Amino acid sequence: MLDIITPFLVLGVLGGLLGFGLAFAADKLRVEADPRIQAVHDRLPKVDCGACGYPGCEAFAEGIIEGEVESLSQCKPGNKKHYAAILEYLKNNPDEDGNIIKVNM
Numbered sequence: 749m750l751d752i753i754t755p756f757l758v759l760g761v762l763g764g765l766l767g768f769g770l771a772f773a774a775d776k777l778r779v780e781a782d783p784r785i786q787a788v789h790d791r792l793p794k795v796d797c798g799a800c801g802y803p804g805c806e807a808f809a810e811g812i813i814e815g816e817v818e819s820l821s822q823c824k825p826g827n828k829k830h831y832a833a834i835l836e837y838l839k840n841n842p843d844e845d846g847n848i849i850k851v852n853m
């Protein structure tokens with residue numbers, strides 16, 4: 749009987765320990781993303797076509813927040829409504845040092 753129960757006990761304990769370790773690591777190693785990336789992403793057309801030169805809208809939004817993107821018109825499916833909404837958002841949401849991200853329409 750013990751021969752049958754032992755593997756279940758060992759695997760159960762190992763599974764519990766590994767699960768606890770993963771939960772602990774996920775909490776301690778979490779990288780907080782800049783919430784402005786999501787806000788800019790929400791204002792893009794979200795076609796994920798890659799015409800901007802980035803692999804998708806989220807990467808383009810990240811590029812904007814990191815100051816890599818020179819012009820919002822790199823987003824071909826976007827229009828002036830999208831660009832104006834992003835510029836307005838960036839103007840009203842500077843970084844913690846008060847710097848406003850500069851990007852052309």
Ligand code: SF4
Pocket residue numbers: 792793794795796797798799800801802803804805806808822823824825826
């Ligand atoms: S061009 Fe615009 S819609 Fe297409 S992936 Fe880039 S940001 Fe998204």
